[in-house]
Amino acid sequence: MTELKKVIKLRTVISTSAGMAIATSCYLAGIQLATILVGELAWISILLAGFLCLLSSMCFSELTSLYPTAAGIKLYIQNAFNEKVSIIIGMFYVILGISMVGAESYLLASVLSGTFQIFTPLYDKLLWMLFFIVFVVLINIRGVYITGLVQDIMTYSMIAFMIGVSIYTFATHDINFSLAAQSAKFTLGNIIQAAGVGVFLFVGYEWVTPLAEETTDYRLIGKGMIWAIGILTVTYSLFIVAMYTGLTPAQLASGTPIPHIVFGTNLFGVAGTITFICMSILASVTSFNSGLLNTSRFSYAMGRDNVLPRFFSKLHPSYATPWVSILFLGGLAIVISLTTLFTGKYLFIILMAAALECFIYVVAAVCVIKLRKKYPQKERAFKIPGGYTVPIIVIVVFTGLMIGIFTDVSRDYLGRELFKNYWVAVVMAGFFLCMVLYTLMVVPIFKKKAQEKEKTRVKRRPGKS
Amino acid sequence: MATSQEILEALADYQVQCNENKRLRKMQRDWSKLLHFVAEDTKDTFTMNVVNGEIVSFEAGLNGTPDIIVTSTSENFCDMFWGDLNPSQKYLAGEIRVKASQEDVVRLDAITMIIWPDV
Numbered sequence: 001m002t003e004l005k006k007v008i009k010l011r012t013v014i015s016t017s018a019g020m021a022i023a024t025s026c027y028l029a030g031i032q033l034a035t036i037l038v039g040e041l042a043w044i045s046i047l048l049a050g051f052l053c054l055l056s057s058m059c060f061s062e063l064t065s066l067y068p069t070a071a072g073i074k075l076y077i078q079n080a081f082n083e084k085v086s087i088i089i090g091m092f093y094v095i096l097g098i099s100m101v102g103a104e105s106y107l108l109a110s111v112l113s114g115t116f117q118i119f120t121p122l123y124d125k126l127l128w129m130l131f132f133i134v135f136v137v138l139i140n141i142r143g144v145y146i147t148g149l150v151q152d153i154m155t156y157s158m159i160a161f162m163i164g165v166s167i168y169t170f171a172t173h174d175i176n177f178s179l180a181a182q183s184a185k186f187t188l189g190n191i192i193q194a195a196g197v198g199v200f201l202f203v204g205y206e207w208v209t210p211l212a213e214e215t216t217d218y219r220l221i222g223k224g225m226i227w228a229i230g231i232l233t234v235t236y237s238l239f240i241v242a243m244y245t246g247l248t249p250a251q252l253a254s255g256t257p258i259p260h261i262v263f264g265t266n267l268f269g270v271a272g273t274i275t276f277i278c279m280s281i282l283a284s285v286t287s288f289n290s291g292l293l294n295t296s297r298f299s300y301a302m303g304r305d306n307v308l309p310r311f312f313s314k315l316h317p318s319y320a321t322p323w324v325s326i327l328f329l330g331g332l333a334i335v336i337s338l339t340t341l342f343t344g345k346y347l348f349i350i351l352m353a354a355a356l357e358c359f360i361y362v363v364a365a366v367c368v369i370k371l372r373k374k375y376p377q378k379e380r381a382f383k384i385p386g387g388y389t390v391p392i393i394v395i396v397v398f399t400g401l402m403i404g405i406f407t408d409v410s411r412d413y414l415g416r417e418l419f420k421n422y423w424v425a426v427v428m429a430g431f432f433l434c435m436v437l438y439t440l441m442v443v444p445i446f447k448k449k450a451q452e453k454e455k456t457r458v459k460r461r462p463g464k465s
Numbered sequence: 466m467a468t469s470q471e472i473l474e475a476l477a478d479y480q481v482q483c484n485e486n487k488r489l490r491k492m493q494r495d496w497s498k499l500l501h502f503v504a505e506d507t508k509d510t511f512t513m514n515v516v517n518g519e520i521v522s523f524e525a526g527l528n529g530t531p532d533i534i535v536t537s538t539s540e541n542f543c544d545m546f547w548g549d550l551n552p553s554q555k556y557l558a559g560e561i562r563v564k565a566s567q568e569d570v571v572r573l574d575a576i577t578m579i580i581w582p583d584v
Binding site: 002003317320 | 493553558565568
């Protein structure tokens with residue numbers, strides 16, 4: 001078998017996986033995590049969250065080695081369960097995933113409106129949010145792709161920058177770990193609860209699996225995810241502790257949505273503000289761009305498969321990009337962003353994304369077990385060692401973390417209640433129910449229509465009409 | 466199972482349909498790729514050369530270093546080149562496997578979608 005002219009190397013798999021996870025909302029999630037626990041010891045929960053994500057990545061690695069295709073998520077759920085379940089979960093994952101843009105665009109808008117005042121803070125945020133989403137939608141429709149080299153440069157620069165700033169902070173600030181360990185907040189329960197939020201820091205690492213089609217060896221995807229999670233764990237552990245240390249108690253108490261900008265300003269003045277703003281824009285645009293790229297291709301495929309209305313598969317006449325899908329998802333992102341702007345509940349979406357990730361990890365682990373039973377002989381380039389141990393741990397732990405998120409109460413730094421997290425479960429259940437109803441009631445109509453059309457179509461192949 | 470000759474005949478028709486479709490040619494005007502097709506059941510292989518959206522040549526066997534490798538059954542290839550099969554559905558079902566960038570996967574599917582919109 002010949003190989004492709006252009007193949008993706010491990011370095012790019014790692015940078016893509018890590019790049020998807022690094023976003024502006026991660027800084028806020030990090031501070032939220034540090035607030036639940038004790039800031040100086042936030043790294044313990046981050047290490048735990050990283051380790052758990054590492055276990056889940058092993059499930060994705062085995063599934064990718066079984067189905068090395070961009071359609072992987074639909075394919076392995078379909079083969080483990082059935083087509084209806086794969087449609088429900090696939091669309092639930094994609095639509096709720098795009099909702100993260102709500103939090104991301106709000107936070108980026110907060111970053112920019114806090115620095116460059118044009119009108120009023122509200123209008124400025126609105127302006128930046130729309131600008132940010134429309135910009136990403138346009139470059140997606142135009143079909144501007146980030147090359148592997150550019151992705152490598154951007155991701156590794158961000159990581160090096162975060163580690164460098166952390167080291168500088170540790171060198172210039174006093175950190176008292178033993179005093180922090182004596183805090184009443186430093187409990188096993190809080191460590192686990194903070195790890196639940198910590199899962200958000202890794203959201204999106206698994207979106208690298210579609211790159212399996214561009215690699216020489218499918219095992220590179222698994223290796224890449226493991227490396228990416230390892231690098232992210234170390235980077236976040238250092239940076240979140242440094243950021244917490246670098247903020248004053250008053251700044252922490254203010255509940256600012258842009259802690260990293262405040263931190264940057266504290267450290268380096270205006271130069272710090274500008275540098276952190278640039279990093280924020282880079283992180284947000286790359287993760288949203290990749291997210292929209294993947295989800296719009298998924299919607300396109302669903303349109304072609306008669307799961308979504310056919311117009312979702314319309315391609316741009318000049319750029320061959322699925323412009324209807326991109327516009328639809330961009331519109332959805334704007335609606336969610338506006339909701340976030342007017343309610344101010346960006347933390348709600350962060351928790352929803354963390355819970356969604358937990359759910360998907362559980363689904364992946366269940367798929368590993370079901371597919372091993374269903375197709376024991378099927379070739380796997382990678383098989384998780386230790387039998388069912390890892391998938392079972394993933395199922396138990398991430399179900400527990402998800403329940404932990406839903407049963408908790410979100411509070412700010414001063415301990416004031418923001419909202420009860422069961423509302424996150426209610427919203428997610430509502431979305432899930434919509435997907436179930438759509439799959440059971442609407443999809444059969446599209447499928448039947450397509451079948452009837454197919455029957456009347458004259459086959460072109462000689463002897464097949 | 467479709468024979469190598471049948472697939473070559475289907476490819477000949479596919480070439481004409483592609484090259485005569487103005488809409489497709491406009492969309493794929495910057496798309497120049499070397500494609501390999503591998504029929505797993507018959508072990509037949511084919512090479513197709515696309516330059517600026519125009520299929521300039523196709524032949525049996527594997528030649529050159531490809532940008533895209535498509536693997537499936539001979540029947541699927543024959544039906545796909547005759548426009549009787551929706552490649553996306555087969556791709557989502559895992560019956561057609563593609564080694565390429567995501568952009569190229571969409572562009573490959575676009576050929577069928579533009580020429581035979583009802584499929």
